[in-house]
Amino acid sequence: MYLLGPFALTDTRFGRITPKGQKAQGLLALLALAPRNERTRVWLRDRLWSGSNQKRAATNLRQTVFELKRDLGELIDDILVIDSKTISLRADTLWVDAWALDDTPGLYGKLALNPDTQLLEGMDIADEEFEDWLRTERTLWTDKLTRMAETSPRTPASGLALPARPDPQPLLQRMAPPNPSKLCIGYLPSIQHGCDDSTMYLADFILEGIARNLKELEPVNIYDFRNATLPSDTLTGAVEVEYYVRLRTLQIGEAMTFTFFLYRAPNMILEWSQSIQAQRRDVIEDDFGLMHGFISQNVDRLARFLFERRGTPGGQPPPPQQVAYTALNLMFRLDDNALDNAQTLLDAAQDISPDPIYPALKCYGLSFKLGENVGQLASGEAEETRALVREVLQGNPFNSITLASLGHVLGYGFGDHAAAATLLNRAVELNPTQAFVWDHYALHKLYTGEIDAAYDAARRAVRLGAYSPLRFGFDTTLCMTAMLKGELGQAVTSGRAALTRQPRFSAAMRYLTATYGLQNRPEEARGIYDRLLIEDPDFSDPEIRRKRFRVLHRETEDQILRGLNVCGL
Template sequence: MANQGEEKQVLLYLMGPFLLSSDRGDLHTPTGQKTQALIALLAVAPRGRRSRAWLKDKLWSDRSPPQASASLRQALHEAKKALSKLSCDILTADKQNISLNLESVWIDIHHPESFLESGDQDPQAHQFLEGIDIQDPEFEDWLTNERRVWTTKMEEFMAQESGRRKTGSSNDASTERGAETSGRTAASAAGAGSSTSQHIAIGLLPPIVPNQSPELTTLADLIVESVARNLGEVHPIDIYDYRDTGMEAFGVPIGTGPDLVLRIRVKSAGSDLYLSLLAYNVANQKLIWSYTIHADQEDALQFDTLTISGFINQNVDRLANSFFTHSLDTFSKLPSNYKTGYTALNYIFRLDEKYLTAAESLLTESYDNDPQSNYLGLLAYISSFNIGENLGEFTDAKRLATIGHASEALEVDPFNSITLACIGHVHGFVFRDFETAADLHAQAVELNPHQAFAWDHFALFNIYTGRYQEALKAAHRACYLGSFSPLRYSFDTTVCMAATLCGEYPTAVRYGNRALSRQPRFGAAMRYLIASHGHLGNVAEAQQHISRLRTISPDFDLPFVRENGLAIAENEGLQRMIEGYEKAGL
């Protein structure tokens, strides 16, 4: 952070634990977490300015207006007290707004080069506002989004710096990767490029493999194909396969071909392999990011191991984030219908009735314009949230529509593992047709053993049918594969559920707390946490979750559970839950 203190007296660190200091290194971090959160909210705000109403909604959404106003005044007083020791006019307020003078503050997220100077070059090493715990759902939603945004920006910066160091300059890079080839005849699997279809297009480049090893070439091909497949199972993409043409990154046509190209690089050292996935933006011919893992060669060549599956999923989540959260300028210009599947899935898992309705409308309209099984599968899947999370009504008409969506989705494409998992969940959880559900879930994980979503729903099915150990094993696999997924709180919840039913209560509490830290309104996590806390004798913690759960499920009580409101088919598991609730004081 060279010379930063010569210009600005106040240093604010948001990546990692919140820290406020002077340019001389004197710490002035306020002790209150809501005071820290207030400063952070202003630090990332446009022009450093937010209305009082907006801030109250983010930090005290569950309080009455007078209480929220009083709490904001107290937090503002503490923030001014901390900042006044550094600069007299850095924080100002009037009747409507509160402002932070950004010109007087050095903020680490706006200076990613500082991480290079400090030697800490791993974007995953620090989390945005690490350790902050504000028990407010509106703040948690904001925090989840900000963490995703800033982690992605750090990853992109580090990847660009890495590419710059390796290539020296754009001209050197062009020489190193090879001259342009004439391999422009590769066809899109969907028959159309990004300029004419409603899908993002991805190109697959020949892998870089030592000594052109057939075994390692096959491994590289399988990995890049799985990355493309996983990405396309939520929202359809067009694939340009250049692997047999000798095409290089800078030989890909701009404007009429793919938006992005992928390449696998393999390096070997004895029995060790180093696998890298490189992603290039075709429009500006820049390396967007690269990601490398170390693996045992014999283990990696098995392909369906957790190491390779994890590598595939992490790259898929990074790609999806780049495409569908508009973190790259190239993709921010794409029409909204290029990301329907991801937008709808995000809406569904926000656990809000208005977003669920918006997802339904978006999917219906998109299917009319672009018939895809993904959209129908998600339309049917929404019914499980109508029932399981008490969001909206599940009427007779909705029931018939769900049956129709499920049937038609399988006719359109019976080979999409996410669609199969969605429809399997509908048959098992909503319609209690376990025989059909068993077939669909088995097909989903067999067709794509690298899909976290499929393993998570396979685990849920085993929970509902009483196979708890199998459920816990599948849930842990989903959690590992989806460790960077925006849906990971749902995967954590499934581990919590299975662990509770297996009697592994400390594990259940750990994963349940993780889930609620990311999605505080997830009723499923609360229901199983209450039972586990009851069995562990943590009555106070259980009562807190009971109070929170009843704000979204007012009818949650023992009679509801005894009538099998939890959809547990096996009596021993149901009795375990009831005993936990009784010990918790439900």
């Protein structure tokens, strides 16, 4: 890290890795010149965002830390130590010119310095507290360099020889130790009986789909023992494996059976298994829809099982490996406290992890304030959310849940349906086995008036998410799309199913009320409507009513409102 002259950060493996943002560079500089190279979050906020209130400054600091994690990638843990109270630099892995010069003044000539060399040349951060700090540090370093010029011999620039990094084990050669905060799962070789060339790959297709879905929502280490020829260094940390999974494929003629097994390490005790039977032609039809459903079913059961087994002591927050899962479920409880708790969990996780799923879900929580009347949209929160969306997208996330969450916020929250379409299409292409993704793709198509596509996507989400704790949300989307397609019987069935699972879900009540209206069932419509007003009293206001639906096409909106008007609601 170079502080004398323009700020720069380099690595022996990746070359120049200087963060893009001035605030991110400034944060690193503040740490590099701090006692013990460490500062509290409060101190950093006061230097970089002294003009903001405490909450806004905390949000800005989290965003800047996220930028650093995005720009530095896998090197972040070798440069920074981040916890909920402090941020510090790793002195054991970093070489900093200012540190080296303090330790060895003779480097003055080799570094081609002179008394006019300016500390952090060109750094311009518009904050009075930071500028005061920078002026003080520049004065100190100007004095140091002047004294060194008087006592140190000069080395010609052509003979410049930078000191080697003091770390005897370069980053390129170091292997990351096992991370106990992550769930560790091992994949055993699949068992195949009677499979031919057209079906032998299906076991790997299922297992890889399960791995992808698990890793999208939570940090999971998966060690692959299926291929004995893989280099042994890919299994570093495999001693941490808690559970093993295996898939068995049995084919007799055209009949096929797939069985998923979960074993507990180290004794290989079978915890549970589940199977499906199907004809070969059904397995490969409909873009492998049957296989996608089996993948989702196993992911939902596996996630619940693993998190319940790990658990947490009473009153303690969930460990990092289940924060996203917990936060998403808290949001769908539909009350102010649960939403606030979800945001608190995500804030804490974002402080210590670069995974974009955490800021993406924070943005997603905004949709509950807009559509479910849960909590209040604080002043400036919408713009902060827009900024956070931009930051996450700059990292080009390859996570379908992240993309779907951000797409929903852009479309439903901010009315940018073109940007939402881009993200949701990417999400579906990236992972067609994720029920959450198909559900939000269906919602987007509904908002833009593409009812047939919305209905098909909603049905697919319900099939994939049959065992998901968020099933009531998928049922609600099917209720919405079925009503607009004219499938009123399906709309009633799905709406009732949603309210059975979550009796306070306003979206389900809105569309079920309208469906009863279109069926000319005024008493049932009135009963649901009265329940809706308990959860959302403002819904009786015609203007608020239109905002709750947030449908782009006027014809679609009129169809919904007609169902309410038929009953005089």
